[in-house]
Structure formats: C-alpha cells, structure tokens
Amino acid sequence: MIPSSSSPSPSPSPSSSTSSSLSLSLSSHRAYIPLSVVTALICTCALMVLLFTEKVTSLSSFSIFRLISCANRDALPKYRIGSGEYRPEIDDDRFEFDPEECNDTARGKWVFNASLRPLYSARSCAYLEKQVTCKRNGRPDSDYLHWEWQADDCYLPKFKPEVALKKLRGKRLMFVGDSIQRGQWMSFVCMVQSIIPKDQKFLSRSPSRSHLIFRAKEYNTTIEFYWAPFLVESNTDQHIISDPNKRILRIDSISKHAKIWKGVDLLVFNSYIWWMSGPLINSLWGSFANGEEGYEGLDRMTAYRLALKTWANWIDSAIDPNRTRLFFTTLSPTHIKSEDWGNKNGIKCYNETKPAMKVTRSWVDRMPDVVSSIVKKMRVPVTFINITQLSEYRVDGHVSVYGESRGKVLTEEQRADPLRYADCIHWCLPGVPDTWNRILYAYL
Template identity: 65%
Template sequence: MGSLMKSPRGRLPLSIVTVLLCIFAFIALFYTERISSLSISIFKFKSCSKKGTIPKSDERTIEDDPVKEEIDDRFEFDPNECSVAHGKWVFNSSLKPLYTDRTCPYLDRQFSCAKNGRPDSDYRHWEWQPDDCMLPKFNPKVALQKIRGKRLMFVGDSLQRNQWESFVCLVEFVVPKDQKSMRMGRSHSVFQVKEYNATIEFYWAPFLVESNSDNPIIGDPKKRILKVDSVSKHAKFWEGVDILAFNTYVWWMSGPKMKSLWGSFANGEEGSEELETPVAYKIALKTWANWIDSTIDTNKTRVFFTTMSPTHTRSEDWNRKDGIRCYNETKPVMKKGHWGTGSNKKMMSVVASVVEKMKVPVTFINITQISEYRIDGHASVYNELGGKLLTEEQRADPAHYADCIHWYEKQKPRVFPSSLLSVGKELH
C-alpha cells in the first residue's frame, strides 16, 4: 500500500485505537522522574522543533506528508520537548496485538468489535506517529513496576471505564493467575496485582459531582438533577489514591440546560433550577477543583484530567454528505487539524479556565484532536443495547442504532505509548 503502509526502519510509531489514547499519559510519567510544569493551550498545539530543524507548516494533509524511510530526524521521546498532538495516523499491516477482545477477559462485551461481528479489521492497524519524536517500546512489566505499591484510579463515565479496562488488559497477561484478582462493583471496581501490591481501579461518577442519576442511571436526561455543590459521596473513594485520572463531558451534552441544585435532593425538581449547560459545568468543576485543592497531598498524589472524547454523529463534518453518522467508516480523517461538531470548544475552555486557577497541578491528557480523526473507531452497530447484541434489523438502521460515542476495544501497541503526555503537559 505504499510507504504509508509500513513502519519505517528505526521508527517506533504509536499504534492505538482512539479511545485508548488517554490511558498512556500516566505511564509516560512513570518513565520520567518528574512532572514538568508547563502552561499550554488545549486548543493550539504548536509542534516543537525537531532538534536542528525548522518547524514545519501545519497547512498540509496527512497524505501530503508521506513517510520516507531514508529520512528520520525525530529525537528520542522527551515529554518536555515532544509535541505528540502533532503527527499523523499511518497504516501498518504488520502490527501484533498485546491483547484483543478475545484474549482479555475484562473487556465490556458492548464494545468488543470482533466478538460482536465487525467484518473489517483495518481499524486495528493505524498507528499514531508524532512529527517530533520516536516513542519507546511498551513494556507491561515496567509499567507494573512503576505502580508498585500504588493505587491508580480512573474516575468518570463509561469512556473512562473503557480506559480502565484497557489499562488492565495492557498488563494483566504478564501477571500469574494466582497473583491477580478482579472485584466488580456497581460504582467501584478494583483490579489487584498482588505481586506488585498495586491496584488499578475505576470509580463511576459521570458528572464528577453528585446526581440523582449516578446509580441507578436515569435514562431520560430531562429527569436528571445535579447536586453541583458536592462531590463528597464520591470523593470518599478518591482519598488516599496515588494516581487519579478524571473525565466528564459526554453526559453534559444532552441539552442546552441542566437541572441543578444546592443542598439536598429531598425537594426533587422543585428544589432545582435550570442552568445553561456550560454554567452548570463550570460550577461543578469548581466544586471538584475545590476538593482537589483542599484535600490532595501533592507529595503523594498525581492528578490527571482527560479532555473530551469526540463524538462523530454528523458525517457532514468530514464531507460525507451521504454518510450515516460513523456507520461504515473504515479509515481515519486525513485532513490535518480536522475538528468536528462533536467536540465543544466552549466546554473545553471551561475546563481550562478552572484548572489554570487551581493550586494543585493537574495534567491534561488531551486526546481530543488525535481522536477527532478516528471516525472509524466507534462501536457503530456492533454493540449491545440493554445487555443484548443488536439484532440484524437494528443493525440495518444505523441512523438510530449506530453508537458513535463509544470506541472499539482493541489490542495495544507494540510501542510504548508515552506520547500522550506531551499532548497534555503539566497545566497549573
């Protein structure tokens, strides 16, 4: 398939389906002894100059910049210098997975593409190659060593649960059966690695603040009420954790307004008022930020925040006027800097405005732009509804049943995905 189809000699590209990108930021820091304190825009990613070279113009498409085996002036990965957000998705048919949805027992069936009947497989073979640097190989034993004696917790919605599942699958296969265990809970789930005295955990809090839809989930967004001034019910599970990774976005995008209240849920809807969604979002994030600033010991705990995971529900965004959402998409968007309507910059700016005023350093794991390209990586019609796989009749109606929010689970890269963390260097 030409030069874009092979991994160039000496290059170590990032191979990863979009939903899994953000988990790698944590491991990146494990390979660096400190977190750099850099303030960056989460919208404008300026590519760091390759050592001894002049920065390239951003006005080009991925196809305009083919890989050339004889030229590779990228430097070894350095989170202080490498801009991972600048790069391209490159096809490589020779990738070998570290795990698949058939080999890892901890993946949610809802997003297990091969098990659910997806006929194509090219989506497994796209690699992310940063312009500036080469990426070290991933080593699950090294990753486990870095979290020895520690608790790593993913906090947020179902997208964050996918990150947790993926991280577990990245490392679990090198752990003997008698040295690992999984405890699944409605809100709090824990994967324990006894040999390393470490846990990899997930805590369900889709809004971060408390809501009447945490558990059980209320399907009708109009009936959901947010307690925007409190995280205490959730936060008691966050205390004492060494590495905290938060996200919250998709659940906020159900309408222009959100029912919000202060104090008790006892009065129900009568005690709430409708706020513009960005306003409610900001109040909630300030509540979360206040808890972080007043509780977190920076000598013990690192805090991450995953930026919004794009949705691909409008095929016109990538010039497919005859398309049906993300259905039947088999290749990434190739246009550099593509940005669709499924990523709300106003909401993204709310996160930035809150985090920049915090005392505790928060590392942005910014997967938004990288993920924007991957219109081919969603669950689409190969998913479950109500715990059951879609019927053939439902699959024939992608306008109603294609899931263009969640992502396929897939194998992890043969390279160490330390990149992500330069996408979200330290923000403070």
C-alpha cells in the same frame, strides 16, 4: 493520506567524495572542517565538562542524553507523509520521553502499520465488556487495529506492560468519570494483564458496579475505575437514569465521591459526554435527603463551570501533590454528522474503515476552555492527556453497529438501521483508547 501539522524534510545525504576531501585538507591553505566534525567536537567538549563537574557514577544514561542534545528527536528516522511509509518503532531507552520538550503529543499523524499487533484481544482479555468488543460482535474489517499515532515533535514510547506495572508497584491508579473513561480503564487493564499469572490478578466490583478494582497481587497495585459522570453528585450515580430531563445534579457537593479518591496515588479524571444532553442542566443546591424539588435549570456551560469549580476546590484542599498525581483526559470526540469529514452520503460513523483526512465542525465547543481556565488557577498541578485532536480523525474507530443495546449484541435487523443504532460515541477495544493510554504511560 492522513493530514499533518507539518512535513518533515528528508535527511541530508553524506558526501561521497572522501578522497577529494582528504586531498583538499592536506594541500589547501583554506582547509575545510566538515560541520559534522565541529558538532562532534562540541559534543565531546560538553561531555568532558559534564564529567568533570559531576560524578560519573551519579549519572544515568538517561541524564546524559537529556543534557546533551546529540541524540534528540532529530535523530528519529524520517518518513514521507502520505507515502504510506511506516516509521519503525525505536526501542531505545536513550530516547526518554521528556514532558518539557514533548508538550504536545496531539500534533502528529496516523500511520498505517500492517505489522502492528494490539497487546490484547477480546479472547485474551476477560475484562472487556460486550459493548466495546467489535471484532467478537461481528465487525468484518480489521484495518482500524493497525493505525499508529506518531507525534510530530517527539518520540512517544512504546507501551511495555512490565515497565508500566513496575512504575505502578505499590500504588493505586484510578480512572474517574463516565463510560468513555471506563473504556480507557478497560484498555489499560487489558494492556497489562497478559503478563500477570492467572492466580495473581483479580477483579472486584462494588454492589452497584460503580467502583471496579483490578488487582495485580505481585506488584501490590490496583487499577481502578470509579463511576462519576458529572464528577459532582447526581441522582444517576447509582442507578443510571436514561432520560436526561430526569437527571438532577447536586452542583455544589462532591464529598460522597471524593472519599473514594482519598489516598489514591494517580487520579485520571474526565467529564464531558453526559453534559451534552441539552441546553439546560437540572441543578440542585443542598442535600438530596431534603427532597429534589428545589432544583433549577442552569445553562449547560454555567453548570459545567460550577461543577468543575467544586471539583477543583476539593482537589486543592484535600490532595497532597507530593503524594498524588492528577491527570485530566480531554474530551473524546463523537462522530454523528458524516458531513463533518466530507462523507455527504454517509450515515454517522457507519461503514467508516479508515481515518478521515480532515474533520470540520460546524460548531465550536467551549467546554475544553472551561476546564483549562479552572485548572490554570489550581494549586495542585494537573496534567492534561490531550486525546481530542488525534481522536478526531478516527471516524473508523467507533463501535458503530457492532456494540450492544439493552445488554444484548445488536441483531442483524438492528445493524441494518445504523441511523438509529450506530454508536458513534464509544470506541472499539482494542482500538483508539490504547493510544490514550500510551500517552498516559509516557507520563508515569
């Protein structure tokens, strides 16, 4: 059973005594008008007022259902939490995603759906890297592919590749950040590429592979990834430095990266994992061209706040909110300590095959609060793609020992040493990042 924030109550049963109700309404002076009839009359009156105050031709079916609450989230089919009962998808345009009403997609539960099929596989999508193709790398179980996120208070629309591409027609969508963000980019590309003819889709890379561009020619759109793990400039932007002690950030400069972001229609940022290398971050003011001797070790949270302020200042000064939409993906949880979800005999996320019922952290990370406090003060609005809480339960969704090391898929000997080799940071694809993109799709 997967935990949830609230338990939906069962739907009321309709009355079975129709004939007695008719008899009472005809013979009794105290005639009873059913509540459903009153509700219908109110809705009808509201619709008549609406039709008289606006031209019918100017209204779409979407606007009618937004203004009249007769078909709202309460009309969604109910299911019993913990029963394993699946709530079927509603493929109905009347239930349009409303960000004002559905402002917390992170509240919900994972429901197992044996009939759920990912939109792609490692075989059907050539754009996946070996690091995340768990099934192709030998993962034996498949249940992790059949868990579906269902929000408590609203309907999260089904991802439709053709609709997504139509919404992106003539636009650039760019994911900016680290390898977690690259995974979300790969997921999005794979979710849409299947409907594009082979001669209408192309992938290009910059020489350093820091900028990846997927082009859908027919739709005149690009879905891009840009490598900037700290958002601000660093000496690990072009050639990755594996030793955290040798990484140096230019904490007050972002222009080198930002020139790539100009003119993009939809920007999706993240920055988290690379900040978790230790209590101090080597930070430099001034140009790398003047040498790297002037850096100092800053407290991690202080450096993070300064870097995000540099990012926010550039956004507010250079971005036109009427042209460009901004998103920020919240932190992607790692699952290193199996005690956090009650598996005292476990080894990190190794051999986990289903979502955890509850995850209790022994520490509280303040980085999301830093992001939130800075975004609140920005001139340009930023929409959060809240993935943290829903991903927290998915201890089964990580690469674990079905990834790669130094560019090669793990050997049997390496898989037998999960304490050293299990990757509990990155996610299998298909997998959890597909749900992140379903949320992004809802906001497009």
